[in-house]
Amino acid sequence: MPTYDYRCLDCRKRVSVYQTYEEYGNVLVTCTHCGSSDLKRVIGRIRFARSEESRLESLADPSDWGDFDEEDPRSMARMMRKMSQEMGEEMPPEFDEVVDRLEAGESPEDIEKSMPDLGGGGEDFVD
Numbered sequence: 847m848p849t850y851d852y853r854c855l856d857c858r859k860r861v862s863v864y865q866t867y868e869e870y871g872n873v874l875v876t877c878t879h880c881g882s883s884d885l886k887r888v889i890g891r892i893r894f895a896r897s898e899e900s901r902l903e904s905l906a907d908p909s910d911w912g913d914f915d916e917e918d919p920r921s922m923a924r925m926m927r928k929m930s931q932e933m934g935e936e937m938p939p940e941f942d943e944v945v946d947r948l949e950a951g952e953s954p955e956d957i958e959k960s961m962p963d964l965g966g967g968g969e970d971f972v973d
């Protein structure tokens with residue numbers, strides 16, 4: 847049975863819920879810590895160049911990321927740095943610039959707008 851990860855907006859704790867595909871989206875999920883139903887879905891999986899490598903698969907396991915928050919640019923920057931380190935590959939200069947700007951708190955949308963080259967190629971870094 848798949849596990850879905852949520853962040854409780856009331857107590858800020860992370861909640862993992864087992865749900866069937868049928869239940870997902872149809873059954874109200876409540877926080878196991880405080881009982882709140884004010885939960886936000888945490889990103890499940892990042893598509894990164896659609897690689898089949900198992901090493902990347904394990905990197906895409908959200909439980910490795912700690913407190914990853916897809917809506918926090920700094921959190922995203924940390925994750926991107928970690929990914930590039932673990933892959934051990936030379937990243938293009940744009941990558942570093944994007945990560946730096948994410949760390950500075952800029953939103954991915956703003957960065958994309960100011961770097962027209964990024965969107966042109968087709969592949970996005972992050973889903």
Ligand SMILES: [Zn+2]
Nearest residue numbers: 854857877880
């Ligand atoms: Zn809670």
